[in-house]
Amino acid sequence: MAVKQPVKFYQVGSFAVGNRLVDLSRRTAQADAHRANALTSGHRACQGCGEALGARCVLDAAMAATDGRLVAVNATGCLEVFTTPYPETSWNIPWLHSLFANAPAVASGVAAALAAQGRSDIRVIAQAGDGGTVDIGFGALSGMFERNDDVLFVCYDNEAYMNTGVQRSGATPAAARTATTEAVGPEPGNAFGQGKDLPRLAMAHGIPYVATATVAELHDLEAKVHRAMAVRGARYLHVLVPCPLGWGSAPSDTVHVARLAKETGLFPVFEAEHGVVVGATPIRSRAPVEDYLRLQSRFAHLFGPSGAVARPDVVARIQGLADDNVARYGLCPPVDDHGGGDGGRHDDGEVA
Amino acid sequence: MRFHGRGGQGVVTAAELLSVAAFLEGRCAQAFPSFGSERAGAPVTAFCRISDGEIRTRAPVTEADALVVQDATLLHDAGLTRGLRPHGYLLVNTSRSVEELPLPASVRALPGDHLVTVPATELALRHVGRPVPNAVLLGGLAALCGVVRLESVASAIGERFPGRVAGSNVVAATAAFDLVSQAAPRRWAAAPASVGPRTEGPVDAHAD
Amino acid sequence: MLTQIEGSRAVAQAVAACRPQVVCAYPITPQTHIVEALGAMVKAGQLERCAFVNVESEFSAMSVAIGASAAGSRAYTATASQGLLFMIEAVYNAGGLGLPIVMTLANRAIGAPINIWNDHSDAMAVRDSGWIQLFAETNQEAADLHVQAFRLAEEVSLPVMVCMDGFLLTHATERVDVPEPGQVDAFLPPFEPRQVLDPAEPVSIGAMVGPDAFTEVRYLAHARQLGALERIEEVAAAFTGVFGRRSGGLVSPYRAEDADVVLVAMGSIIGTAKDAVDELRRGGLRAGIVGITSFRPFPLDAVHDAIGEARRVVVVEKAFSAGFGGVLSTDVGLAIDDAKRRVATVVAGLGGRPVTERAIASVVEDAAAGRLERLRFLDLDRAAVERELSRMGRARRSGPSAENLVRDLAAARRAGAVVGRG
Numbered sequence: 001m002a003v004k005q006p007v008k009f010y011q012v013g014s015f016a017v018g019n020r021l022v023d024l025s026r027r028t029a030q031a032d033a034h035r036a037n038a039l040t041s042g043h044r045a046c047q048g049c050g051e052a053l054g055a056r057c058v059l060d061a062a063m064a065a066t067d068g069r070l071v072a073v074n075a076t077g078c079l080e081v082f083t084t085p086y087p088e089t090s091w092n093i094p095w096l097h098s099l100f101a102n103a104p105a106v107a108s109g110v111a112a113a114l115a116a117q118g119r120s121d122i123r124v125i126a127q128a129g130d131g132g133t134v135d136i137g138f139g140a141l142s143g144m145f146e147r148n149d150d151v152l153f154v155c156y157d158n159e160a161y162m163n164t165g166v167q168r169s170g171a172t173p174a175a176a177r178t179a180t181t182e183a184v185g186p187e188p189g190n191a192f193g194q195g196k197d198l199p200r201l202a203m204a205h206g207i208p209y210v211a212t213a214t215v216a217e218l219h220d221l222e223a224k225v226h227r228a229m230a231v232r233g234a235r236y237l238h239v240l241v242p243c244p245l246g247w248g249s250a251p252s253d254t255v256h257v258a259r260l261a262k263e264t265g266l267f268p269v270f271e272a273e274h275g276v277v278v279g280a281t282p283i284r285s286r287a288p289v290e291d292y293l294r295l296q297s298r299f300a301h302l303f304g305p306s307g308a309v310a311r312p313d314v315v316a317r318i319q320g321l322a323d324d325n326v327a328r329y330g331l332c333p334p335v336d337d338h339g340g341g342d343g344g345r346h347d348d349g350e351v352a
Numbered sequence: 353m354r355f356h357g358r359g360g361q362g363v364v365t366a367a368e369l370l371s372v373a374a375f376l377e378g379r380c381a382q383a384f385p386s387f388g389s390e391r392a393g394a395p396v397t398a399f400c401r402i403s404d405g406e407i408r409t410r411a412p413v414t415e416a417d418a419l420v421v422q423d424a425t426l427l428h429d430a431g432l433t434r435g436l437r438p439h440g441y442l443l444v445n446t447s448r449s450v451e452e453l454p455l456p457a458s459v460r461a462l463p464g465d466h467l468v469t470v471p472a473t474e475l476a477l478r479h480v481g482r483p484v485p486n487a488v489l490l491g492g493l494a495a496l497c498g499v500v501r502l503e504s505v506a507s508a509i510g511e512r513f514p515g516r517v518a519g520s521n522v523v524a525a526t527a528a529f530d531l532v533s534q535a536a537p538r539r540w541a542a543a544p545a546s547v548g549p550r551t552e553g554p555v556d557a558h559a560d
Numbered sequence: 561m562l563t564q565i566e567g568s569r570a571v572a573q574a575v576a577a578c579r580p581q582v583v584c585a586y587p588i589t590p591q592t593h594i595v596e597a598l599g600a601m602v603k604a605g606q607l608e609r610c611a612f613v614n615v616e617s618e619f620s621a622m623s624v625a626i627g628a629s630a631a632g633s634r635a636y637t638a639t640a641s642q643g644l645l646f647m648i649e650a651v652y653n654a655g656g657l658g659l660p661i662v663m664t665l666a667n668r669a670i671g672a673p674i675n676i677w678n679d680h681s682d683a684m685a686v687r688d689s690g691w692i693q694l695f696a697e698t699n700q701e702a703a704d705l706h707v708q709a710f711r712l713a714e715e716v717s718l719p720v721m722v723c724m725d726g727f728l729l730t731h732a733t734e735r736v737d738v739p740e741p742g743q744v745d746a747f748l749p750p751f752e753p754r755q756v757l758d759p760a761e762p763v764s765i766g767a768m769v770g771p772d773a774f775t776e777v778r779y780l781a782h783a784r785q786l787g788a789l790e791r792i793e794e795v796a797a798a799f800t801g802v803f804g805r806r807s808g809g810l811v812s813p814y815r816a817e818d819a820d821v822v823l824v825a826m827g828s829i830i831g832t833a834k835d836a837v838d839e840l841r842r843g844g845l846r847a848g849i850v851g852i853t854s855f856r857p858f859p860l861d862a863v864h865d866a867i868g869e870a871r872r873v874v875v876v877e878k879a880f881s882a883g884f885g886g887v888l889s890t891d892v893g894l895a896i897d898d899a900k901r902r903v904a905t906v907v908a909g910l911g912g913r914p915v916t917e918r919a920i921a922s923v924v925e926d927a928a929a930g931r932l933e934r935l936r937f938l939d940l941d942r943a944a945v946e947r948e949l950s951r952m953g954r955a956r957r958s959g960p961s962a963e964n965l966v967r968d969l970a971a972a973r974r975a976g977a978v979v980g981r982g
Contacts (some may be wrong), residue, residue, distance in 0.1 A: 034763065068759055069759050070759060071631065071757045073627065073812055073947055077982065080768075081768065084764055084767035084768055085768070086767065086768050086769050086770040086772075087769075087770075087772075087773070089764035089767055091762065091764045092762060093759070093762050094757035094758055094761075094762045095757075095763075095764045095765065096630050096757055096760070096764075096765045096766055097764075097765070097766030097767060098623060098626050098627070098650070098657075098756035099623070099649055099650060099653055101619065101649075102619060102620065102623035102626075102650060104620075105615065105619070105621075105623035105624050105627070106624070106626050106627035106630075107627060108613060108615075108620075108623075108624050108627065109582060109584070109623060109624035109625060109626060109627025109628035109629075109631070109635070110612070110628065110630065110631040110757065111627075112581075112582045112584075112611035112613050112624065112627075112628055112633075113581055113582050113611070113627065113628035113629075113631035113632060113633030113635070114631055115611055116581035116582060116609050116610055116611045116633055117581065117609070117631075117632065117633060118609070125828075139616060139617055139619075139620070140616070140617070140619070140620050140623065143615060143616030143617070143620055146616070147614065149613075166900055195888045212739060239578060256683070264756070279847065297620040364731075367733075368733045371564055371734070372564045375563075375564035375735060376564075380734075380735055381564065381733075381734070381735070382732060382733070382734045383733040383734075384727070384728065384731055384733065385727070385731055386914075394681050407734070407831075408831035408832070408834045408835055409831055409832040409834075409835045409917060410725075410728045410729075410828045410829070410831050410832050410915075411730070411832050411914055411915060411916045411917060412914045414916065425950065446660035511760070527893070
């Protein structure tokens, strides 16, 4: 049995620990000194890494949901690299890293073995970045979905191949600058019309549970992990995890940027079962995409030296993408007399 | 033995069944196809070797003691019968007579009762209800050269196919056996008495 | 049980008798019958406590096997040729992690040009992956080697691939004494993993290893392969003890003790070569064979001893290294390690080209007479090659060579010309 390390709160920070005046039962697992601490301190993630926060939250929630009976399979990527810096590991749970493209298949193998051994009480979680999910891992993922293997697959989406130096992936948003979509030429940054909507692709496979979440709302993220673990079969969780290094945002802005991704409508937060959306988290206070883009230097080429918008055409197209999401998922339900604003712009909900 | 036919006619199965029949008589037998992808209608060749001792070679049968042609249209290829030994046997599935078939001179030079035709497809249609002549032809082969007994062919069919299908195939095979027996009395002696492991005997000691 | 059975089905039954818990595979000619048979057994409930996973690619097949083995289950898969290459990253991964997976490799040529028939190019492509590679001469040996493979893999903590010639063995129906579950249980104990994903004792498997320790980790793999040299013979002996017949081991000599010319080969070609050797001996030529069963680890000492004092050594192999020569030959040359005796390489049977006893015999006769060059491609149609080369010399846009050659040969056949061999 691994030596259980005492959890110190300085490693978590007040956001995750939550309001200390509130009862522990109403705070996230990160507030609990007796949590599994599946991903313990000492890993080598960057300051402000959204993925580290997301993974820790997801796995501690999964450990709570499975009463400690969990096996994790990890694809190659940032998470795998910064959690197992030779000669150390920061994992307190059984953990297997095989290759970049095969996390879904390896996890399927683990699940099949446990079932054959009569140990289906042990659950399997597979995790990968956006590259290992939407690009190189997609074939294996689709196969896992199609077979409905009993695995929860979690994608930590930081919208590019970060570990190798910020190259563009199939999840990189339009106009974003990466090392392979530089901010040069008449159409700087990543092209429009690209990008795989993995949550919808997962839904197209009809699997029992698909959900999206961000690291801005840990309660929501935890609840979705619990909901996923209450179900058998193939499940998919897509978590937006800002990367200060790759996005060019301040390390202290990670949670704020994630929240803005949701509040602009660029990242819809919803749940689906068997291919049908069953609920979406409404936008609390609709923000224009500019507020989100401005915080990240990967979009710096859209703004001038004074901070004014230099490419209004591009920003407008991005706004259009956000508006589409709002319409598709009903993220701005009609406002009643209680009003909504606290200074933010309201969307009139009339966009087609 | 070499079996020639087209994809879908059960050529490979024919060779396998013959090998099973020989196995049931306590002999060693090897059957394998020479072919490619699954495609109905393409020419298919299969081989079968039968011996009292271990069969070690994996080469295709180039010098054959007997040829079974399940589809007479293949005879337009003059090379089909290449390698048939001067006293070998040729069994052709056709309702035509030997004289009507396109055969090279070397084949016409075979001893009279070594070259026989059997309307196997018609027999199969009549008894089995499907135009698959492979099992039927084995009955004819048993009568033609006696390399296996009819009973062994029947047992092999019974092992391979389910109840009613097996029964009807055996009936058809027996009909072919009777037809050929009348046309060509068996030339080969019964299976040799010694059935043991082969030591360094002559290379051609097995029936190809 | 003694039965007349297709090689693939014999292997499937032997594997089933080993009680695998996870079977996963992607179909590829010529392995399909093996996996179909296993799948049917699982579906019919004949194989208990076994998950049959229909994967969507070979890469996933090996990955599922990796996950299953790491989770403590006996895992099995099968592939060939292109499929092996598609999973090659995972093959090396399994080798490096030391997971005792057993795989059937139904030897088939690697394209381009695409070819579904037998040769050994696929096995050669992964000879440095850390897997143990055993070559079966007959379908009896193929069935037996799978049983030995599970035990060997689990004892030495290395994955094992059993190589059997595609079509020549997989699709050949012959007499096999198929190992039965009761016998196998007496020979093969339940799988006890050396490393396993267990919530009660969490470990991290597959972490990065830096320059400081990588050499040592890799050396351990080498040491395990060397240790396997002994274990392979021990496992074969134990097999004989339970099953009463000899199968496997490192090498299989045939009339090699007093041979003047020794043929070295792997796989089913050995059978054909035995017929050739017997014919040559009758003619007074002292020929012999050293069949190699364990290709990896390569048994240098055993091969050296088996070849003995033979004057001429001819390696007949079904693969080659373009622009260089033989693959197996290089290993055999190392085993002989004798400047006075050079190994002659005969590349034969590529892409399913039939190899006859006569062709083998004539190679031996040439060797005995000192007429065998260092590298010979058996039955090469030199004229056809020359025609294509001159075609390429005449025009820049000469077209795809493969298609040109095939068209050329078909035309020659139609014209009834006998194309010269040699």
